Amino acid sequence: MQLEDLQKERLKKLAAIRQSGQNPYPAITNRKQTVWEARELEGKQVIVAGRLKSLRPHGKITFADLEDQSGKIQLFFSQESLEGSLYAFLANFDIGDFISASGEVFKTQAGEVTVRISDYQMLTKSTRPLPSDWFGLKDKEIRLRKRYLDLIANPEVRELFVKKSKFWNSVRQFLTNEDFIEVETPALEPIAGGADANPFVTHHDALDRDFYLRISLELYQKRLLVGGFEKVFEIGKIFRNEGIDAEHLQDYLQMEFYWAYANYQDLMELTQRMYQDLVHQTTGSLQTAYQANEIDWSGEWPRVDYVEAFRKETDIDLDTEVSEKQLLDYAKTHKIPVEEKVGLGRLIDSIYKKTVRPKLIQPTFLINHPVSVSPLAKRMDNNPKRVERMQILVGGTEVGNGWSELNDPQDQLERFKEQQSLRDSGDEEAQMLDMDYIEALEYGMPPAAGFGLSQRLFAVMTDKPIRETVFFPPMRDES
DSSP: OOHHHHHHHHHHHHHHHHHTTOOSSOSOOOOOSOHHHHTTOTTSEEEEEEEEEEEEEETTEEEEEEEETTEEEEEEEETTTSOTTTTGGGGGOOTTOEEEEEEEEEEOTTOOEEEEEEEEEEEEOOOSOOHHHHTOSOOHHHHHHTHHHHHHHOHHHHHHHHHHHHHHHHHHHHHHHTTOEEOOOOSEESSOOSSSOOOOEEEETTTTEEEEEOSOSHHHHHHHHHTTOOEEEEEEEEEOOOOOBTTBOSEEEEEEEEEETOOHHHHHHHHHHHHHHHHHHHHSSSEEEETTEEEEOOSOOOEEEHHHHHHHHHSOOTTSOOOHHHHHHHHHHTTOOOOTTSHHHHHHHHHHHHHTGGGOOSOEEEEOOBGGGOTTBOEETTEEEEEOEEEEEETTEEEEEEEEBOOOHHHHHHHHHHHHHHHHTTOTTSOOOOHHHHHHHHHOOOSEEEEEEETHHHHHHHTOOGGGGSSSOOOOOOO
């Protein structure tokens, strides 16, 4: 039967329910137990509610499966136990309808926990058949575009998002236990800062000015350090107008924290403990899989020097005077796509992502980056060409990033000017000159460390493309 015909049949049943004097969409539900609770109440009367996932009529008896968020339970309807025409009224019900049902819990001879129904009520008439009834739900694009159907058809997808909730709750609980204070900062910014990314632009009608959707949570939190807070964090949405692939989204959740009187060495100690706690709280283990690799999050993680790793893979020593031409020639020779006129830092980063990063599979701290790739990090005292930065790499991808924060306003101003020059030359991802932030630094920001992670970490922990770890990812127009 075609979808259109199935819908017509359901609409006829909807009309029949209305004609009987019943409301197919009542406001009141008398549920007393969840399915999980009812399954433990053998011999007791219960009232459960949920979606019908199957209907199996056999003459004067009908079996059905009812599902709510807590689980599934079998229902048993019989003409003998239902008064009047109540049994015959079941003909108006379909898979996908929401109902409430009351009766006694018992076990069948096969040991199936079941409710012997004495009364029931329609809660929501479904006028479209569920996907499994008419075309299945295998196409990934349809699953992501109509995520509600994916959640109905695939319990493991629902479980993934339960894990995601545990993940973010674990982040929040860990930092709270470490005496960090959760804060909120603006999502609309007059100047987008804190990361190399192309921002989205929107217009504020009341103020009659354009704002950027934030690309990081950084610069406002560091203003809070200037104001006297010492340990702050935020879990919030950020927006980056960039390409779509298995590791990148344009609209996603990120956590950043800022910690006064700490440095990047302190970050490594804290974040290793945090990640091991997150992984265990979310997955129940410190061993996970990612893209055919077994990942062991336990123990002490190695620390790999960025410049040494870059030299090993490319024979280019970033501690010497390296030119943009030298990097462009290397990229061209090794077929690494790069854009011209994006600056030394972006060229180094593009080559690093194709040479060094894919080799770092087990949890690793990548440290001591060149200053040209880290416009917000503090220089190392013993080598001003390097900064006190750390990244966490797992499975050949970055899952965390932090550094000792630059609090010298003059140094920060010069780096902002370099970034703004690159932006003026056409690099849309270069950082903007933020004089208000410079003014804040001029009042004095204590020595501090900052760190950020996004839900890419969760995607790696669960071995999923990042689009599949959000309920409703941005999608191309169906046309």
